[in-house]
Amino acid sequence: NAGVTQTPKFRVLKTGQSMTLLCAQDMNHEYMYWYRQDPGMGLRLIHYSVGEGTTAKGEVPDGYNVSRLKKQNFLLGLESAAPSQTSVYFCASTYGPSSYEQYFGPGTRLTVT
Amino acid sequence: AQSVTQPDIHITVSEGASLELRCNYSYGATPYLFWYVQSPGQGLQLLLKYFSGDTLVQGIKGFEAEFKRSQSSFNLRKPSVHWSDAAEYFCAVGARSGNTPLVFGKGTRLSVIA
Numbered sequence: 001n002a003g004v005t006q007t008p009k010f011r012v013l014k015t016g017q018s019m020t021l022l023c024a025q026d027m028n029h030e031y032m033y034w035y036r037q038d039p040g041m042g043l044r045l046i047h048y049s050v051g052e053g054t055t056a057k058g059e060v061p062d063g064y065n066v067s068r069l070k071k072q073n074f075l076l077g078l079e080s081a082a083p084s085q086t087s088v089y090f091c092a093s094t095y096g097p098s099s100y101e102q103y104f105g106p107g108t109r110l111t112v113t
Numbered sequence: 114a115q116s117v118t119q120p121d122i123h124i125t126v127s128e129g130a131s132l133e134l135r136c137n138y139s140y141g142a143t144p145y146l147f148w149y150v151q152s153p154g155q156g157l158q159l160l161l162k163y164f165s166g167d168t169l170v171q172g173i174k175g176f177e178a179e180f181k182r183s184q185s186s187f188n189l190r191k192p193s194v195h196w197s198d199a200a201e202y203f204c205a206v207g208a209r210s211g212n213t214p215l216v217f218g219k220g221t222r223l224s225v226i227a
Contacts, residue, residue, distance in 0.1 A: 004156070031212075033214060040122070040219065041219060042203065042217055042218060042219035042220045043157075043203065043217040043220075045214055048214055050212050056212075058214065090156055090157070092156075092157075097207070097208075097211065097212050097213070098145055098207025098208055098209075098213060098214065098215050099145050099164060099207060099209075101147075101159045101162065102149075102157070102159070102215065104156030104157045104158070105156050106154075106155060106156050107154075107155075107156055
């Protein structure tokens with residue numbers, strides 16, 4: 001049981017490049033989340049999903065897109081990376097809405113130059 | 114919508130001293146309340162949670178938190194801090210209905226000195 005995994009762990013992009021971050025969970029969780037963490041800003045929710053085939057915007061969705069084609073995977077895409085997207089990205093999953101514990105992945109450190 | 118405030122950005126305590134991290138929330142009713150811990154380079158891990166009932170909840174690693182409705186607070190405590198407790202701590206509040214995601218505070222970084 002691997003829990004929540006994130007691929008890749010580190011990435012450096014040039015401004016304007018695109019990339020996809022992959023989050024996978026093996027706990028049969030319905031809900032999945034993408035956060036970014038920046039110094040002094042805490043965790044900010046980018047997008048989330050309440051089930052396979054669904055997505056919703058969080059607090060800071062601009063510049064990102066997501067897809068949840070399979071229940072176990074939640075993809076975060078950056079179509080044209082900007083330096084402001086330099087951050088640590090965390091994925092989390094949970095069985096249901098906010099009464100349930102969220103399980104977090106180890107994070108992806110992204111630098112955009 | 115719910116919100117949460119952690120007034121202290123950084124706290125330093127001596128090993129063996131007691132610890133209290135503050136958390137205040139805003140919500141129209143009694144929310145779900147959580148404390149998570151993040152060790153350096155890691156994701157977040159749940160320490161404890163409050164849903165209902167006893168207002169003093171026990172968590173892992175010797176932590177406890179007390180829900181005080183009158184003060185809209187959910188402060189985290191530990192009687193004797195260990196060097197391994199150095200980490201960032203996040204309070205989170207969840208709504209009791211709907212699919213609204215948890216709202217996290219900005220975190221409190223704990224440093225432990227000898």
